[in-house]
Amino acid sequence: MADLEDAEVTSKRRIAIIVVSGFFLVSMVVALTVGAGIDKGFHLNPFSDKRGSSIDKSASTKAIKAICQPTDYKQECLSSLTSAAGNTTDQIQLIKIGFQATMKQIYEGTKKSNLLQKLEKDPRTSMALDTCKELMELAVDELRQSFNRVGDIENFSKYKTFIMDLKVWLSASITYQESCLDAFENTTSSTDAGLEMKTLLKTSMRLSSNGLAMVSQIFSALTDLNNPDPSGRRRLLSLDGLPILGHGDLEFPEWYEAGVRKLLTISTAPAPKANKPNAVVAKDGSGSYKTISEALEHVPKYGNETFVIYIKEGVYNESVRVNRSMTNVMMIGDGTNKTRITGNQNFVDGTPTYRTATVAIHGDHFMAMDIGFENSAGPEKHQAVALRVSADEAIFYKCSMDGYQDTLYTHTHRQFYHDCTISGTIDFVFGDAAAIFQNCTFVVRKPLPDQSCIVTAQGRKERRQPSAIVIQNSTITADPDYFPVKNVNKAYLGRPWKEYSRTIIMESYIDDVIQPEGWLPWAGQWGLRTCFYTEFRNTGPAANKARRVTWQGIKQITRRQAAQFTPGKFFRGDEWIKLSGVPYVPGLTTNRQSKNATTNRSVLRGF
Structure with a gap:
């Protein structure tokens, strides 16, 4: 029996490696499609294996079919992988060559495109x-980040961390493409640029969806492999039949070694020197810089230390950009009413919402404390x-926002x-x-006379996005x-911006400002069947x-199901929130003592 079990484990591991490799091929094709669509004249086959190694074509076809099985867009998956895979046997090398060649073609294709000239009018x-x-x-950065982790693909011990991150990164890639299309709403281009871009991105977005499906399937298989259920049933799936993001014992991300260790030292060290910031911004000239943007120019690129x-x-009236590096x-800051960053850019005056x-x-592992963020444009x-x-x-x-x-x-x-x-009117x-909000306050403001108020508008486009x-x-x-206009300008908890919109409101106080219906349609029947909206143990x-x-x-969900949306389980909060020193409850708060919260009220006190 032991030999049979070992053989089964080995077989599952091999399948996982094949499927992960297939995912990266699909991700590569996402980028390749963009490049090819922009510059339809180029032809490139980065997968010719000059070393002469090959595999049987029928075996390759079978592997591709297996890889594509869980996807929603099987035809695109089959055709893209069949045309790109060639006969190479070195899957890791194929992935690296494919990404390198594809990135180059994206940028070269963009430069040669006539699309820019059309849109400038x-x-x-x-x-x-x-x-x-x-x-x-x-x-593409999301794909590049994945590419940089390919070297660990053979290390089975890192699969859980690896795949968890992949789901988040690929989901972001899908959202970025969707946001690109959103930018063309209410434009008046004579070239129908928005429709052209939608056509251009159609295949790439489908292939991105396929990649996310593959990763989700891998996670299910690996969860079964590492946490076998004696009954033979699959363990801990999400409410829509998908694995819960963050389930399992995962390794600490590499960036904690320097960055957060320093943060912990700053947060807890009593010595005054430990409280010295890297930069001080002051409008009166008493600091290192007068603007926040000036201070950001001195942030080390991709630094591992906080x-x-x-x-x-x-009051800092400036446009602040914390870029990817x-x-x-x-x-x-000195408090939300004392340190405020404000601006008034808006859609009516010609600026896209984004x-x-x-x-x-954009820079990962960002943290803000005691700062007010504001857009003063008005309703x-x-x-x-x-x-x-x-x-x-x-x-x-x-x-405050x-x-x-x-x-x-x-x-x-x-x-x-x-x-x-967080205060506002519409969405x-x-x-x-x-995104998880704990111990926060959402304030509905008075809108224009003909407007309703909606607290949330979640934008999940694909059902597998975490x-x-x-x-x-x-x-x-x-x-x-x-309050005087609440029965005229009615307020709601949320509405489905995208088809698979997902919002969970639990263990919260809902004041007498929300309509009894609770939720508002976006447009007709859009998203009403496919959204996921739930309320659990709220009061008020x-x-x-x-x-x-x-x-x-x-x-309607149970306590056990609600627990899957708590930060400890939903996105591995124990691994990055707890170490920050901010107050944090990893699980449900009802029927729990306050001692469950990791509370450090002296976080960075002294600045």
Whole structure:
């Protein structure tokens, strides 16, 4: 019996390696499709094996069919892999060659494209193209990040961490492509640039979806392999039949060794020298820099150590960009009403929603504390983002985000908010990150006379994306100016921005500002069957679910199911939130003593 079990384990490991390799091929083709679509004239076969090694074509075909089995777009999967795989036997080498050649062709194809010239005629469309270019670069960065981890593909002990991250990164790649298309809404290009871009990205987005399906399938297989159930049943799947993101004992990310260790030292060390920031920003000239942007210019590229920027009291009217290379940045202010970063970019005046953000965060492992983020454009300017977050494993503690429509853009990756206040009118928390809010306050503001108010608009496009907006142990209330108009300008918990929108509100207080229906349609029947909306153990005058809408997407969950959306399980919070020193409850908060919270009220005190 032992020999049979060993053989089965070995077989599953081999299958996992084959499927992971197939995933990378699909990811490569995502990028290749973009390049080929932009420059239809180039032809490249980066997979010719000059060493002469080969495999039987029929065996290769069978392997490709197996790889494509769990995907939603099987024809695209089969055709793309069949045309690209060739006869190579060295799968890792094939992946590396494919990525290198593809990246080169993307940028060369973009330069040769006539699409840029077409789009420049209309200012708003031209800006949409610029946004698209940025987003596609970010999408490719997600693939490049995966490429840099390919060397560990044979190390089975790292599969769980490896695949967890892959799901998050590929999900971000999908979201970036979708955001590119969103940028063309309400443009007036005579060349139908938006439709052209949609056609261009159709195949790449389908292949991205296929890649995510493959990774999800691998995770299920590996969960079964490492956590066998005596009954033979699959263990711990998510509510929509998918593996829970973060299930299993995973290794610590490499970046903790330097960055967070320093953060812990800063957070707990009593010596004054330990509290010295790397940069001090002060409008009155008493610091190292007068603007936040100046301080960011001195952040080491892709640094592993935490770079602390202390922003003294003042109103900073500037556009702040923490770009992808600015990793492990921490910003600390003097309080949300004292240190404020403000701007007024907005959609009405010609800026795409994505670019209206007063502050945009792309650098991974970002943290902010005691800072107010604001977009002061006002409700008449429609979409106007105060804070956009695309960083992975980002933390916001005791911060405020104030605006009206689209205040907080939780764009991509993993994000955690604690003791924060978010205010707005329409969709004032939106995006497709895996974002969890603990002990936060959501404040509905008075809108324009003809507007309703919606707290959330989650943007999950694919059912396998590991993303959601989770509001836990928080308060949903309103500004005093809103209460007199609450029955005219009605407020709702959320609406489905994208087809598989997913929002969980649990263990929270819902004030008498939310309508009994609870949730609002986006447009007609869009997303009502495929969304995932649930409320669990909430309190307050508007928490009664008796008159809630009865869409197919409205779910009733058990305590055990609700626990899967807590930060400890949903996105491995113990591995990155706990080490930051911020207050943090990894599981459910009801029927639990406060001692379960990892509370460090002296985080970076003294700046």
